[in-house]
Amino acid sequence: MADTLQPRDQDDLLEAMTWAADKGSPLEIVGSGSKRSLGRTMQCSATLDLRAFAGIEEYEAAELVLTAGAATPLAEIEIALAEAGQMLAFEPMDTGALLGVEMSGTLGGLLACNLSGPRRIRAGAARDHFLGFSAVSGRAERFKAGGKVVKNVTGYDLCKLLAGSHGTLAALCEVSLKVLPRPEKTRTVLVFGLSEERAVEAMGAALSSSNEPSGAAFLPAKLAAHSGVDYVSGAGSSVTAMRVEGVDVSVDARCQALRELLGAFGETEELHSSRSLKFWREIRDVVPFAGDDRVVWRISVPPAAGGALARKLIDAQPCELFMDWGGGLLWVAMSTGGDGDDGGGAALHKAAAAAGGHASCVRASAALRGHIDVFQPMSPALDGLTRRLKDGFDPAGILNPGRMYAGI
Amino acid sequence: MQMPPADPAILEQRQSLIAALGDIVGLDHVLADETSMRTYESDGLSAYRQMPMLVVLPATTAEVSAVMRLCGERGVKLVPRGAGTSLSGGALPLADGVTLGLSRLNRILEIDYANRCAVVQPGVANLAVSEAVEAAGFYYAPDPSSQIVCSVGGNVAENSGGVHCLKYGLTTNNLLGIEMVMIDGEIVRFGGRQFDAPGYDMLGVVTGSEGMLGIITEVTVRLLPKPPVARALLAGFPSNESGGACVAEIIGNGIIPAGLEMMDRPAIHAAEDFCHAGYPLDAEAILICELDGPAVEVDALIEQVSELANACGATSLKVSTTEDERQKFWLGRKSAFPAAARIAPDYYVMDGTIPRRRLSEVLRRISEMSKEYDLPVANVFHAGDGNLHPLILYDANNPGELEKVEELGAKILTLCVEVGGVLTGEHGVGVEKRDLMPTMFTEDDIKQQQRVKCAFDPDHLLNPGKVFPTLHRCAELGQMHVHHGELPWPDIPRF
Numbered sequence: 001m002a003d004t005l006q007p008r009d010q011d012d013l014l015e016a017m018t019w020a021a022d023k024g025s026p027l028e029i030v031g032s033g034s035k036r037s038l039g040r041t042m043q044c045s046a047t048l049d050l051r052a053f054a055g056i057e058e059y060e061a062a063e064l065v066l067t068a069g070a071a072t073p074l075a076e077i078e079i080a081l082a083e084a085g086q087m088l089a090f091e092p093m094d095t096g097a098l099l100g101v102e103m104s105g106t107l108g109g110l111l112a113c114n115l116s117g118p119r120r121i122r123a124g125a126a127r128d129h130f131l132g133f134s135a136v137s138g139r140a141e142r143f144k145a146g147g148k149v150v151k152n153v154t155g156y157d158l159c160k161l162l163a164g165s166h167g168t169l170a171a172l173c174e175v176s177l178k179v180l181p182r183p184e185k186t187r188t189v190l191v192f193g194l195s196e197e198r199a200v201e202a203m204g205a206a207l208s209s210s211n212e213p214s215g216a217a218f219l220p221a222k223l224a225a226h227s228g229v230d231y232v233s234g235a236g237s238s239v240t241a242m243r244v245e246g247v248d249v250s251v252d253a254r255c256q257a258l259r260e261l262l263g264a265f266g267e268t269e270e271l272h273s274s275r276s277l278k279f280w281r282e283i284r285d286v287v288p289f290a291g292d293d294r295v296v297w298r299i300s301v302p303p304a305a306g307g308a309l310a311r312k313l314i315d316a317q318p319c320e321l322f323m324d325w326g327g328g329l330l331w332v333a334m335s336t337g338g339d340g341d342d343g344g345g346a347a348l349h350k351a352a353a354a355a356g357g358h359a360s361c362v363r364a365s366a367a368l369r370g371h372i373d374v375f376q377p378m379s380p381a382l383d384g385l386t387r388r389l390k391d392g393f394d395p396a397g398i399l400n401p402g403r404m405y406a407g408i
Numbered sequence: 409m410q411m412p413p414a415d416p417a418i419l420e421q422r423q424s425l426i427a428a429l430g431d432i433v434g435l436d437h438v439l440a441d442e443t444s445m446r447t448y449e450s451d452g453l454s455a456y457r458q459m460p461m462l463v464v465l466p467a468t469t470a471e472v473s474a475v476m477r478l479c480g481e482r483g484v485k486l487v488p489r490g491a492g493t494s495l496s497g498g499a500l501p502l503a504d505g506v507t508l509g510l511s512r513l514n515r516i517l518e519i520d521y522a523n524r525c526a527v528v529q530p531g532v533a534n535l536a537v538s539e540a541v542e543a544a545g546f547y548y549a550p551d552p553s554s555q556i557v558c559s560v561g562g563n564v565a566e567n568s569g570g571v572h573c574l575k576y577g578l579t580t581n582n583l584l585g586i587e588m589v590m591i592d593g594e595i596v597r598f599g600g601r602q603f604d605a606p607g608y609d610m611l612g613v614v615t616g617s618e619g620m621l622g623i624i625t626e627v628t629v630r631l632l633p634k635p636p637v638a639r640a641l642l643a644g645f646p647s648n649e650s651g652g653a654c655v656a657e658i659i660g661n662g663i664i665p666a667g668l669e670m671m672d673r674p675a676i677h678a679a680e681d682f683c684h685a686g687y688p689l690d691a692e693a694i695l696i697c698e699l700d701g702p703a704v705e706v707d708a709l710i711e712q713v714s715e716l717a718n719a720c721g722a723t724s725l726k727v728s729t730t731e732d733e734r735q736k737f738w739l740g741r742k743s744a745f746p747a748a749a750r751i752a753p754d755y756y757v758m759d760g761t762i763p764r765r766r767l768s769e770v771l772r773r774i775s776e777m778s779k780e781y782d783l784p785v786a787n788v789f790h791a792g793d794g795n796l797h798p799l800i801l802y803d804a805n806n807p808g809e810l811e812k813v814e815e816l817g818a819k820i821l822t823l824c825v826e827v828g829g830v831l832t833g834e835h836g837v838g839v840e841k842r843d844l845m846p847t848m849f850t851e852d853d854i855k856q857q858q859r860v861k862c863a864f865d866p867d868h869l870l871n872p873g874k875v876f877p878t879l880h881r882c883a884e885l886g887q888m889h890v891h892h893g894e895l896p897w898p899d900i901p902r903f
């Protein structure tokens with residue numbers, strides 16, 4: 001019985017949760033369903049559709065705070081913010097292209113996945129902008145945490161715990177986020193023809209300078225060739241890109257300074273407004289791997305380790321990859337397939353751990369996601385703590401059970 | 409302030425604990441006599457005092473772990489302590505508890521410029537991190553006013569802010585990883601040197617948990633390149649309203665200054681008398697706005713902010729042209745606490761956050777309450793993020809005055825919550841605001857937080873009596889009301 005429950009309000013939600021907790025009936029939590037294929041494959045007896053919890057409730061630009069229903073479409077949020085000259089500074093990825101769905105998702109969904117784009121290196125992740133929420137836990141209790149102001153340390157920071165919990169702790173009803181002014185101008189400095197290792201050095205030099213890059217990414221020649229941005233596709237070589245944003249005169253000055261700094265690494269070029277915007281949207285949304293069905297992983301490592309890890313992965317197995325976050329984030333598409341294997345999982349988890357980081361699978365068939373470790377396996381201590389936390393929010397194990405780890 | 413009652417059975421173990429702790433850290437580092445424990449009796453909230461049962465000063469993670477295992481096994485409560493500057497009584501000892509001081513874990517372990525981070529022990533002073541990386545052009549952004557002494561471990565436990573957190577974030581936004589010891593002695597690591605970690609965000613939930621989830625023994629902080637230029641603007645306003653309006657204008661125009669501070673008339677006068685920063689004494693409010701970044705940007709923005717200030721009716725306006733001048737603008741703000749200490753024998757610092765649009769109303773009501781209680785209040789305000797620090801001036805030697813101050817303080821914080829704000833923006837709940845938690849949270853809200861505590865510390869041995877107004881046993885918190893399958897299929901639209 002794969003029923004869909006669609007609560008109209010918090011009372012309905014409470015009732016649904018009470019019922020599910022009592023019956024021990026697992027629920028799949030969805031906002032718009034755009035990210036259903038993220039995480040491990042689950043066996044749920046019903047879907048809990050939270051679409052009713054939508055709409056912007058409070059937004060006053062000068063307060064830098066926006067409060068909205070958790071199922072408010074991201075697109076709606078972005079329009080409202082743009083009208084006020086603001087943005088979600090963590091630059092959430094639109095997973096639509098990569099996952100092959102026509103939806104960009106909801107606010108609650110992106111928080112539950114802690115999605116953060118290229119600007120993460122400068123502005124922080126989704127979790128850093130998540131100020132407060134109200135929710136219903138798997139205990140069928142309403143609770144809230146945090147607040148609706150940008151600075152708050154009252155009580156434990158449960159927002160952090162909920163961000164990236166993939167719907168396994170509570171169903172979010174209302175969320176408050178910190179919002180920030182949109183930069184007046186954006187430009188990107190390109191450096192051509194660098195190897196993975198050199199690119200990470202170049203990005204490191206830029207990020208260690210006072211030129212405040214708000215994006216630092218690397219595309220190998222083959223992926224650069226498919227970019228929708230002419231200067232990138234026409235490069236005929238790898239492209240290392242550093243974005244500069246902010247006040248008009250400052251962007252000019254910092255671009256200039258960056259080109260001088262990066263000239264030592266290779267030939268440089270500049271992307272102006274619309275090209276720059278387009279380029280970073282491609283990076284943000286992992287467009288280089290959109291439109292096919294290869295297994296895609298994201299690997300998060302200390303930035304300086306990114307170049308060497310990239311080289312090691314390319315040498316070890318047929319795959320394509322590009323880097324974001326100055327080398328701290330690798331997007332890897334595996335060229336081998338077949339249901340018999342693990343999509344490269346074991347090898348990538350091992351390589352990521354050796355480099356001081358972790359790997360997670362963001363795109364794979366439901367069958368594959370049913371039997372591999374989608375997220376980096378945890379140490380016994382962390383595993384125990386994770387289970388105890390889950391137990392505190394959802395003792396009956398009814399909320400997205402198994403989406404992150406078996407039994408959680 | 410009611411603390412958990414001392415357990416006589418634990419107090420009886422005192423002698424044997426001294427010996428057992430001495431075996432771990434050496435008897436020199438177990439403080440048991442009144443004179444040497446006196447320093448630990450209170451923290452920055454000196455109105456509350458309590459002698460600990462013992463103080464132990466381990467020097468390594470292994471020693472912290474062994475101490476915790478010992479205390480965990482014997483059911484002895486532990487109170488972690490950094491530099492003891494907490495303004496909410498977070499490090500207030502327990503009569504039957506061991507205060508675990510981290511002052512000997514005071515080394516910077518590694519500076520990793522390639523990954524733009526530093527790995528430090530928790531007892532390292534906040535400012536020492538910036539000083540260690542200054543020559544290479546970096547700094548550690550969170551800068552609480554206590555930064556010369558407060559410890560990085562304490563900063564993590566309190567999720568401390570500073571005047572620059574509007575632009576650069578609180579401690580939580582500037583951390584990459586921690587090593588922590590759990591109450592059973594197990595050593596765990598959350599995060600690392602990368603930008604995120606798999607699974608639940610343990611680093612995030614431990615940050616700001618006020619020493620109640622574990623003892624932090626190592627911290628990896630992000631380092632940022634130092635901005636090439638910083639300039640400040642000092643503007644006087646004829647009213648709190650016009651000063652507040654100017655703050656909204658600055659942010660409404662898309663400018664996020666590095667610092668944006670406001671002071672009201674009593675605070676201006678106290679600061680000016682204390683350090684002659686050149687503040688306009690005829691103003692009802694002043695704003696200090698600092699901009700940092702490349703010179704061209706700072707020059708352009710300071711010009712724009714000057715225009716906005718004038719448009720908002722500024723009665724005086726100065727822009728720093730030298731580093732000395734900029735420091736001087738800040739001097740008065742940074743010495744607001746000692747300045748208050750000079751005009752009154754004692755002062756009590758509050759720390760609520762409000763939606764900025766309610767500022768003038770809140771200041772007006774605070775001044776009414778101040779008259780009603782006959783206690784002067786000076787306000788310093790992290791205006792950019794709405795974090796208000798009313799300083800209540802009083803004399804603790806007057807019988808009953810402290811109680812009056814506490815009552816006024818509680819009313820001010822309750823007001824902050826009423827207008828849509830929160831009890832504490834950066835100083836933490838501790839013991840001070842513990843009993844006010846129900847003004848902001850329901851019982852279920854608080855219980856859900858306590859269940860997080862239970863996942864880390866099931867017997868409530870770590871810093872009990874802080875943050876939560878009522879202690880519930882973890883077994884009781886874990887219980888769930890079940891209907892045993894009697895519930896019908898819920899009456900909710902389904903498809």
Ligand SMILES: Cc1cc2nc3c(=O)[nH]c(=O)nc-3n(C[C@H](O)[C@H](O)[C@H](O)COP(=O)(O)OP(=O)(O)OC[C@H]3O[C@@H](n4cnc5c(N)ncnc54)[C@H](O)[C@@H]3O)c2cc1C
Nearest residue numbers: 490491492493494498552553559561562563565569619624
């Ligand atoms: C003059 C003055 C100005 C201040 N200005 C600011 C300001 O601008 N912004 C701001 O945010 N705060 C400010 N504070 C408050 C205080 O300095 C901060 O809260 C600071 O972070 C506390 O650090 P500490 O090392 O003194 O911690 P302590 O006071 O020793 O402890 C604070 C809390 O942290 C816990 N703790 C300490 N170390 C650890 C550890 N290693 N592991 C686990 N728990 C631990 C303690 O148990 C306690 O609950 C100010 C205080 C003073 C006295």
